[in-house]
Amino acid sequence: MRREEIELLAPAGSYEGFEAAIGAGADAVYVGGAAFGARAYAKNFGEEELLRAIDTAHIHGRKLYLTVNTLLKNRELSEQLYDYLFPYYKEGLDAVIVQDMGVFKMIREMFPGMHLHASTQMTVTGPEGMKFLEEQGASRVVTARELSLEEIRRMHETSPIEIESFVHGALCYSYSGQCLMSSILGGRSGNRGRCAQPCRLPYQTALCCGENGRRSEKRKAQELCPLSLKDISTIEILPQILEAGVTS
Numbered sequence: 001m002r003r004e005e006i007e008l009l010a011p012a013g014s015y016e017g018f019e020a021a022i023g024a025g026a027d028a029v030y031v032g033g034a035a036f037g038a039r040a041y042a043k044n045f046g047e048e049e050l051l052r053a054i055d056t057a058h059i060h061g062r063k064l065y066l067t068v069n070t071l072l073k074n075r076e077l078s079e080q081l082y083d084y085l086f087p088y089y090k091e092g093l094d095a096v097i098v099q100d101m102g103v104f105k106m107i108r109e110m111f112p113g114m115h116l117h118a119s120t121q122m123t124v125t126g127p128e129g130m131k132f133l134e135e136q137g138a139s140r141v142v143t144a145r146e147l148s149l150e151e152i153r154r155m156h157e158t159s160p161i162e163i164e165s166f167v168h169g170a171l172c173y174s175y176s177g178q179c180l181m182s183s184i185l186g187g188r189s190g191n192r193g194r195c196a197q198p199c200r201l202p203y204q205t206a207l208c209c210g211e212n213g214r215r216s217e218k219r220k221a222q223e224l225c226p227l228s229l230k231d232i233s234t235i236e237i238l239p240q241i242l243e244a245g246v247t248s
Helices: 015-024 047-059 074-079 081-091 101-110 127-136 149-158 181-186 235-243
Strands: 009-012 028-032 063-068 095-098 115-118 140-142 162-164
Touching: 009 015, 015 028, 015 047, 028 047, 047 063, 047 081, 063 081, 074 081, 074 101, 081 101, 095 101, 101 115, 101 127, 127 140, 127 149, 149 162, 149 235
Parallel strands: 009 028, 028 063, 063 095, 095 115, 115 140, 140 162
Antiparallel strands: none
């Protein structure tokens, strides 16, 4: 695969981050807007900033993708989604990254020609999901972060659409974004972009039902982070990742 066919994609949690990514050589940048993004507490883009970012990216020959990667409520689908996306569609937004199949269907109907990327939060883990999304009109699938090279290779062999994979950064304890722990403990849902990341916290172990059926605790001297996974760092195997069929 030729170098010009490979896209180096970077996230940007602010306009300054977007400018830094473009300056550092990113071929494309993905950002969150004022609504429906999986990073609700980031310094997300307002409408004016996002329109400016689309123009700036295109001036430099780069692409800009917008995350609409949370689950939407019915009234949000019917009353807010079109008005939210229309200015960016008109400005030439390159793609929308989507988790919710209802959102996916409505964007296809409302904004013909808009490229749709199936978010990693769709949890596509194999050829069947890849083929299904191709048939639904996706131009790209962002693989679940947990996959092996062989699993990605089989997806690539099944469908010709683009494959994007995370190669650096945090891993989720569950499938990306699907854990309910933050919702249950603190009322902050990852599916609404508000995960508090309780999996990153230290925990103490406890033994229940000791002698005579009473609860007894046995705490370790050092607190552990048993749910916090190591981050991804794949720079040493990037050639194999590309060979497996990843294009972004």
